[in-house]
Each structure stands twice: as structure tokens, then as C-alpha cells.
Amino acid sequence: MxxxxxxxxxxxxxxxxxxxxxxxxxxxxxxxxxxxxxxxxxxxxxxxxxxxxxxxxxxxxxxxxxxxxxxxxxxxxxxxxxxxxxxxxxxxxxxxxxxxxxxxxxxxxxxxxxxxxxxxxxxxxxxxxxxxxxxxxxxxxxxxxxxxxxxxxxxxxxxxxSRYDRIAQRFQRERQEDRTFLKSGIATRSAAFNRLIDEIETVAIRSSAPILLMGPTGAGKSQLARRVFELKKLKHQLPGGFVEVNCATLRGDGAMSALFGHIKGAYTGAGADRAGLLRSAHRGLLFLDEIGELGIDEQAMLLRALEEKRFLPVGSDREVESDFQLIAGTNRDLALRVQDGRFRDDLFARLNLWTFCLPGLAERREDIDPNLDHELDRYARQNNQRVTFNREARDRYLRFATSPQALWLGNFRDLGASVMRMATFALGGRIQAETVDDEIVRLKRLWRTPGAAADILADCLGEKAGDVDRFDAVQLRDVIDVCRRSRTLSEAGRELFAASRRQRTSTNDADRLRKYLARFGLSWESVQKT
Missing domain, CATH: 3.40.50.10770 (Hypothetical protein VC1899 like domain (Restriction endonuclease-like))
Incomplete structure (x- = not known):
């Protein structure tokens, strides 16, 4: 029509x-x-x-x-x-x-x-x-x-x-407003993060190609994807809606149906037609979080939908169309999953045009202060109550939050939960130093749970953990963390030495990792047991 x-x-x-x-x-x-x-x-x-x-x-x-x-x-x-x-x-x-x-x-x-x-x-x-x-x-x-x-x-x-200077200046102001919008109005201080947002803003406005957001859980991938959608909506680039799904929740036959839809009678229990998430995202933005958890069959279907804007619902012999923009999120190294055969190389190539790595909160400690104000504002909107710190309490909390003692394993989720707890205990709307001290103890205990990095060296080295230099401790914590979430010594080695191994004709990452652990009196078996 x-x-x-x-x-x-x-x-x-x-x-x-x-x-x-x-x-x-x-x-x-x-x-x-x-x-x-x-x-x-x-x-x-x-x-x-x-x-x-x-x-x-x-x-x-x-x-x-x-x-x-x-x-x-x-x-x-x-x-x-x-x-x-x-x-x-x-x-x-x-x-x-x-x-x-x-x-x-x-x-x-x-x-x-x-x-x-x-x-x-x-x-x-x-x-x-x-x-x-x-x-x-x-x-x-x-x-x-x-x-x-x-x-x-x-x-x-x-x-x-574009030769008009005054107009160019106005464009620059508007671009700055767009970047602030992507950061939810937070006056972030991390130069690296601000440069990252500048790049994302440019790509979001000038490109409709898929975007891949990498980063640890809680780094803000979902929130950033939604802000990209809202920015494109303001620019009249996406008349459709925002559709979000965590691929880790899609399992078995239900994954195909959830993504691509099905027709009535496609399988037992399919009592009516289902549009599916891809069709729901037509002319809008689809955010697939944890895309590394998607099954191989679903990956193949998704690739075709991205390239041809067409796909088959489950049980149907008639193709349907959906023209959507994709943002994918992952806390996995997709290149390693391609090597292991768990992710399609052609889909990875399609997603890897615009890849942005979001740093965790521990890598942006200078941004904890402005994000603290953001979390207090969010608490006020949700609870209709304004809560503030007294000066001593705020200084004490920031000293801890920006110190090496604060690991922020859950990133901004940990920070948001921390502020909510302190605000809840703030009688009269003021967070006192005693409340901060209690919260610091609570956070340390939270990060000392089995397998958490806060006590990971003590788990493995016992009293000898105090003998490791701070520089070596940072590296060793990361190595142990990779080892614990890897199935084999070789898999851990490939992830840890991914950059350097590409420059050698022959590799033995397992032996290299084994020798590194031995420097600290550790073995693969002892790390796995702890």
C-alpha cells in the first residue's frame, strides 16, 4: 500500500x-x-x-x-x-x-x-x-x-x-546532548568510557548495521541498548518498538518458537499462531543479550534473518519478513566460542562490524562518584523519598568504593543494590557513617562467597596470599577466575593467551599456563578443587 x-x-x-x-x-x-x-x-x-x-x-x-x-x-x-x-x-x-x-x-x-x-x-x-x-x-x-x-x-x-560554522557548532552541541543521553545524563569522568560513548553515538545515528556489546554482567549493556533505541527513536529512524530477550533463557524447541514464532499445530501445545520476537521487532530494535548462549540452529536462522530479512516460523512453509536492527550483548569471548565450534563464524563476522567492549565498574572507579548520585536519584523516583549522605558518610563510602578492596564483581548491579540498602536504613533521609560502615562489611562478605575474586587468592594460597605482590595479585586473580570457569586446561590457556598465540606458528597454551601457576605453587587440579 x-x-x-x-x-x-x-x-x-x-x-x-x-x-x-x-x-x-x-x-x-x-x-x-x-x-x-x-x-x-x-x-x-x-x-x-x-x-x-x-x-x-x-x-x-x-x-x-x-x-x-x-x-x-x-x-x-x-x-x-x-x-x-x-x-x-x-x-x-x-x-x-x-x-x-x-x-x-x-x-x-x-x-x-x-x-x-x-x-x-x-x-x-x-x-x-x-x-x-x-x-x-x-x-x-x-x-x-x-x-x-x-x-x-x-x-x-x-x-x-555543513560549511556554516554556527550551524556546525549547533550540531556539535546536539551531538553532545545525544552522548549525554546515552549515558543517562551521568557526568562520567572516565576518558576511555567517554570516547567509547562518542563512537557508539556516531554509529547509532549513522548506521543500521548490527552492534555487538561485550562486557561483564552488570556493566550496563541492556541499559545502553535501550538508550540507543530511544535515541534513534528521537531521530525518527526506528518507528517500531524495543524488544529484549536474554538468550540464556531460551532452551530446546521453545527457543525457535520464541525467536521466530510458530504456526498453530506446529508441535504439541501450539494451540495458536505465535509471531515471535523477530517479527515483534519489525522496524524497531531487537536486543539479544547473552547471544553466546544461543544454539547453533538458532544462530543459522538468525543469520539468514539478518541478511535477507526473511525467515520461516516453526512448522510453516511460508516465509515471513521482519526488518529490524540488532544489538547483541555478551559476556563471553565469541572468538573463542567460534574456535570451540559453539558459535558460527559467519554469524560472528556479521556481528563483528561494530563491536564495543563495556568496561566493568572496577575499571571505571572515577565514575563511581557521579553514578552514586544517579543511584540516589533512581531510589528517589522509585520510592518517592529523597535520601542523601552526610559529608563524612559519603567520603567514607567513596574511599572504600574507589579502593582496591572494592571488587565490584556485579558491577553496577552491586552499586545499585548497595545504595538501595543504605537508603533503606537511612532514618530521616540521611545516610550516616555507621550505615556506611555496616554496608562496607556487608559488601566484603558478599565478595568473599565461595569462588568470588575477593578471597580467591586466600582460597588457593592460604596464608601465602599475603606474600604475593599487588601487581602479581591482580593478574593471578584473573588467571584463576578464567581457570575456574573453563572446562579444561587447554580451554583456559586459549582464552588467556588468545592475543599472543596468533603470532606463533605452534602453541602449547596448556603447558604455558601450567608453568605460570607453578610459579605460585599452584596446579590446575588445586585451582579447580578450591
Missing amino acids: AKRTVIIGFIGTQLDGGNGPGRWDKWRPTISLGMHEDFLPYRLELLIDQRKYARLAEVVCADLRQVAPEIQVRANNLALVDPWDFETVYAALHDFCASYPFDLDQEEYFVHITTGTHVAQICWFLLAESRHFPGCLLQTSPPAQQGKGLPGTFSVIDLDL
């Missing part, structure tokens, strides 16, 4: 003017919009300062209805204090676009740039280029010879006005 054509533009106070019969003898650009049989709009949205030109608006709208009565014509009041001032005009048009109910599923939009000042035309260009106006530019021109009933010509054009 063809979309309805909508044209938006100013009424020309000079070119469209005239009250007497003679007005029909001259070419009027706005009236000509209703005279092209091969480009007849469904609706015209005309902008005019009603205080100054109310009579002109009435005449133009009446003449348009006479020329093409089937066209809907609307006059919108848009008062410009100075139509030659860039900032005034841009702000007014920006606000108009922000409030206009664009319906990209049903309508396609054009902005008429023949009328209005040159400043207005430039501003229309910029709004279309930045996707604040999600449409094309329409230029109309008079006929070679003036005469009654001649519509002239029209063309769709695209110009680059």
Missing part, C-alpha cells in the same frame, strides 16, 4: 500574495503544489504568521481547495520575530518538527523550500540532514512562460550546507 504524501512549507508572503482575479494569471509556488497530476499530495501543512497574514492564509487555502479539492489543507500558526535571524528561525522550526506527529508507517514527508527566507531554507536543510525532519526537500519552479493554469516544475534536491 502506497504511503500518503505530505508537504510542509511556508506560505510565500510575496510569491503567493494577491487578492483580486489577477492572482490567477501569475505563478504561485504554494498553489502549484496542487496542480501536478503526477505528484498530488494527500495533505499540505502550511506555515504562516497568523497575526500578520491571516487574510493571505485564508485566500491561499481557499484557492488550493479550488484547484485540488481532494487535498487536505491546514494552516499552522508559526510566528517568527525575525525571519532573517538564524537562531530564531532554526529554534522555531526545530520545535515544530519535535512536536509534529510524524507517522512514517503511513506517510512520506517533503518540505517545500521555494517559499520562506533563505535563512528558513537553510534551516530546513539542516533539520532534514539531522533527521529532525524525516523527509526530503522539494523545490518548485515557475513555468518558462507565465500563464493561467501552468503548474511549473518540481524536483527533489539534496544540498550540503
